[in-house]
Amino acid sequence: xxxxxxxxxxxxxxxxxxxxxxxxxxxxxxxxxxxxxxxxxxxxxxxxxxxxxxxxxxxxxxxxxxxxxxxxxxxxxxxxxxxxxxxxxxxxxxxxxxxxxxxxxxxxxxxxxxxxxxxxxxxxxxxxxxxxxxxxxxxxxxxxxxxxxxxxxxxxxxxxxxxxxxxxxxxxxxxxxxxxxxxxxxxxxxxxxxxxxxxxxxxxxxxxxxxxxxxxxxxxxxxxxxxxxxxxxxxxxxxxxxxxxxxxxxxxxxxxxxxxxxxxxxxxxxxxxxxxxxxxxxxxxxxxxxxxxxxxxxxxxxxxxxxxxxxxxxxxxxxxxxxxxxxxxxxxxxxxxxxxxxxxxxxxxxxxxxxxxxxxxxxxxxxxxxxxxxxxxxxxxxxxxxxxxxxxxxxxxxxxxxxxxxxxxxxxxxxxxxxxxxxxxxxxxxxxxxxxxxxxxxxxxxxxxxxxxxxxxxx
Numbered sequence: 105x106x107x108x109x110x111x112x113x114x115x116x117x118x119x120x121x122x123x124x125x126x127x128x129x130x131x132x133x134x135x136x137x138x139x140x141x142x143x144x145x146x147x148x149x150x151x152x153x154x155x156x157x158x159x160x161x162x163x164x165x166x167x168x169x170x171x172x173x174x175x176x177x178x179x180x181x182x183x184x185x186x187x188x189x190x191x192x193x194x195x196x197x198x199x200x201x202x203x204x205x206x207x208x209x210x211x212x213x214x215x216x217x218x219x220x221x222x223x224x225x226x227x228x229x230x231x232x233x234x235x236x237x238x239x240x241x242x243x244x245x246x247x248x249x250x251x252x253x254x255x256x257x258x259x260x261x262x263x264x265x266x267x268x269x270x271x272x273x274x275x276x277x278x279x280x281x282x283x284x285x286x287x288x289x290x291x292x293x294x295x296x297x298x299x300x301x302x303x304x305x306x307x308x309x310x311x312x313x314x315x316x317x318x319x320x321x322x323x324x325x326x327x328x329x330x331x332x333x334x335x336x337x338x339x340x341x342x343x344x345x346x347x348x349x350x351x352x353x354x355x356x357x358x359x360x361x362x363x364x365x366x367x368x369x370x371x372x373x374x375x376x377x378x379x380x381x382x383x384x385x386x387x388x389x390x391x392x393x394x395x396x397x398x399x400x401x402x403x404x405x406x407x408x409x410x411x412x413x414x415x416x417x418x419x420x421x422x423x424x425x426x427x428x429x430x431x432x433x434x435x436x437x438x439x440x441x442x443x444x445x446x447x448x449x450x451x452x453x454x455x456x457x458x459x460x461x462x463x464x465x466x467x468x469x470x471x472x473x474x475x476x477x478x479x480x481x482x483x484x485x486x487x488x489x490x491x492x493x494x495x496x497x498x499x500x501x502x503x504x505x506x507x508x509x510x511x512x513x514x515x516x517x518x519x520x521x522x523x524x525x526x527x528x529x530x531x532x533x534x535x536x537x538x539x540x541x542x543x544x545x546x547x548x549x550x551x552x553x554x555x556x557x558x559x560x561x562x563x
Contacts, residue, residue: 136192155182158189212404243304243505282378283389292337298415305505325419334364431509442491488520
């Protein structure tokens with residue numbers, strides 16, 4: 105036998121011996137299947153159970169080593185992230201949250217994995233099946249379940265008051281770092297808003313704030329990738345429905361932070377990740393491995409440098425939708441440009457499909473800061489300007505179950521005057537944001553609403 109023949113025989117023998125190196129893939133009966141209609145479970149069974157259940161579903165070619173090793177790794181990793189055989193043991197809200205994430209992973213092309221679909225085309229989720237899943241989840245039909253409060257403005261918890269919502273219990277400077285070492289940034293309440301999200305999937309509002317580096321990058325359009333030093337804060341509040349039919353921020357839920365440092369955080373997609381929950385701002389993780397949950401969730405938007413948010417900016421950014429130019433389209437002729445200011449609070453009108461954010465100029469925010477630092481002041485000082493910006497809503501293209509600002513509908517300004525003088529009110533509305541003049545009674549009504557909304561931040 106010549107050398108080539110011996111090599112061939114050796115290769116066959118080695119290949120045969122490798123087939124014996126076959127670590128187990130554990131198999132167990134489903135203990136708590138996801139609680140969902142049969143049509144939904146059928147889609148999950150067809151497209152997800154191969155990697156996200158305790159069943160063992162291998163095609164004949166999946167069982168050939170070394171491919172088997174890769175398949176086993178994907179299955180164990182998939183089960184660890186989401187297991188439909190045990191998901192039913194979790195509360196209904198957690199089950200729905202898992203299904204929302206699954207739908208978003210599917211529609212963004214992250215799941216099923218492309219390499220898996222190439223060999224298992226039967227696992228592909230059709231557009232009709234995605235619509236069925238979305239119809240079952242129906243995020244905007246849950247509005248009636250949002251708890252009612254009789255004085256909504258007084259219960260608002262604006263972004264600028266995150267410090268105030270927790271400072272009675274602790275100082276922001278004493279908050280512990282996340283388990284991966286990412287330190288808490290006590291300055292985040294002073295950052296400026298990049299966008300706002302109305303989350304129908306879990307009945308929360310989100311303020312997405314950015315530090316100066318992030319804001320400058322968004323305004324210039326240099327966000328692909330975001331520059332090192334970029335910091336984001338995503339602050340969440342529960343939603344509460346007011347007796348006026350509007351939906352306001354309620355109890356503080358959590359704040360998530362992201363820090364861009366491509367070299368330092370190379371192993372986690374160039375970002376440092378952290379989440380702090382509750383009034384005591386307790387770190388979310390139980391160990392450093394929590395970060396895999398963050399990177400896994402953000403993987404579908406790796407083309408956007410792992411950022412879900414579409415920042416409101418007029419800067420053109422080529423390629424896929426990465427910014428929200430539409431929401432930033434306020435004319436330069438306005439007396440002020442409130443999108444450059446910090447945000448005080450927000451609300452949603454579910455009947456008109458609009459969302460509104462109340463901004464304050466530097467003088468107004470000094471009053472907010474003074475209150476956060478323990479001052480007993482009860483009013484915004486003269487020179488404060490409050491701006492209520494109202495947008496139409498549109499579906500967030502990056503997250504099913506969320507809505508973000510679309511085209512501006514109106515901008516209303518209230519300038520606070522000195523004691524004994526009249527506050528000034530101006531309103532700009534319509535496609536061209538022309539100034540509109542209301543009857544005296546309507547003017548007083550609108551101004552009173554804005555001042556009451558703003559006063560919710562002060563005692």
